[in-house]
Amino acid sequence: MSLVITGLTKQYNKHKTGLSNYSITIEKGILGLLGPNGAGKSTLMKIIATISKPTAGTLFLDGEDIVNSPDKIRKILGYLPQDFGVYPNLNAYEFLEYIAALKGVGGDGLRKRIDMLLDGVNLTADAKRPIGTYSGGMKQRIGIAQALLNDPKVLIFDEPTVGLDPEERVRFRQLISDLANDCIIILSSHIVSDIEAIADEVAIMQNGALLEKGMQPDIVKLVEGKVFEAVLNSDDLVVLKAKHLVIDTSRQKELTKVRYIIKGNTPEPASLPVNATLEDAYLYLTQNKA
Ligand SMILES: Nc1ncnc2c1ncn2[C@@H]1O[C@H](COP(=O)(O)OP(=O)(O)OP(=O)(O)O)[C@@H](O)[C@H]1O
Numbered sequence: 001m002s003l004v005i006t007g008l009t010k011q012y013n014k015h016k017t018g019l020s021n022y023s024i025t026i027e028k029g030i031l032g033l034l035g036p037n038g039a040g041k042s043t044l045m046k047i048i049a050t051i052s053k054p055t056a057g058t059l060f061l062d063g064e065d066i067v068n069s070p071d072k073i074r075k076i077l078g079y080l081p082q083d084f085g086v087y088p089n090l091n092a093y094e095f096l097e098y099i100a101a102l103k104g105v106g107g108d109g110l111r112k113r114i115d116m117l118l119d120g121v122n123l124t125a126d127a128k129r130p131i132g133t134y135s136g137g138m139k140q141r142i143g144i145a146q147a148l149l150n151d152p153k154v155l156i157f158d159e160p161t162v163g164l165d166p167e168e169r170v171r172f173r174q175l176i177s178d179l180a181n182d183c184i185i186i187l188s189s190h191i192v193s194d195i196e197a198i199a200d201e202v203a204i205m206q207n208g209a210l211l212e213k214g215m216q217p218d219i220v221k222l223v224e225g226k227v228f229e230a231v232l233n234s235d236d237l238v239v240l241k242a243k244h245l246v247i248d249t250s251r252q253k254e255l256t257k258v259r260y261i262i263k264g265n266t267p268e269p270a271s272l273p274v275n276a277t278l279e280d281a282y283l284y285l286t287q288n289k290a
Contacts, residue, residue: 024203
């Protein structure tokens with residue numbers, strides 16, 4: 001299964017561009033979209049989910065044009081939008097039955113599937129309570145469950161881990177990694193550690209453009225050998241900041257420990273090389289292009 005996107009542009013109005021000439025090919029597995037606010041992640045996801053039409057460009061799913069024939073993808077799509085709304089008076093069970101009816105999912109297996117999904121998102125014990133009484137994280141989990149109702153082959157999650165506690169993040173990861181062999185899964189976040197833990201491939205976006213896409217280790221390789229740490233006084237820190245890209249600082253008594261990416265070839269004196277991470281690569285790519 002592959003989704004081939006070419007030259008995708010979304011011009012909201014004269015001044016606002018959501019995506020500009022964006023091309024990417026997405027295969028089975030979990031793709032993480034990483035980018036700062038306004039990068040175009042939601043715009044891309046809405047277009048793939050056929051909620052929004054592009055101004056220009058094409059999307060083909062296994063050779064089928066999904067801009068002009070959206071039904072091809074809608075039948076096999078699961079989508080969790082960023083601003084997912086729930087019906088506060090329905091309980092989780094009723095809500096999933098309602099969404100199933102909208103999606104045309106029914107039959108003998110429905111009850112079993114709802115039970116399985118409620119268990120998958122850890123809501124079985126609360127399934128008979130009105131959703132209006134749920135916490136933000138619980139509402140997010142019911143949103144995840146509804147996206148999985150129709151046994152989708154293309155799954156789109158816009159900021160799925162917002163509001164989830166660490167335990168629920170692990171549960172979410174397990175839930176979708178079981179599906180990844182068989183599906184295209186696209187999820188967005190601006191939290192690098194979430195993408196690092198969940199995604200196989202990463203697409204780093206900014207200002208409506210794709211900066212880089214690849215398997216996580218290949219993205220990290222972009223900054224390997226460039227990341228250093230040093231413990232400095234405040235004067236030396238000022239000098240370092242003017243020359244290099246600072247990733248992180250922390251106080252160590254009257255000194256500052258700094259993690260940075262070198263610009264050029266020469267690290268500051270008394271610096272030690274450290275292993276690069278996805279966060280280093282993300283900051284390197286987005287801050288160099290900012
Ligand atoms: N309905 C809209 N009308 C006008 N401009 C819009 C609309 N939706 C998005 N935009 C603009 O398009 C650009 C991309 O926005 P988008 O929501 O796709 O980014 P994002 O990467 O999902 O950001 P976030 O992490 O904040 O959700 C931004 O400049 C945004 O202001």
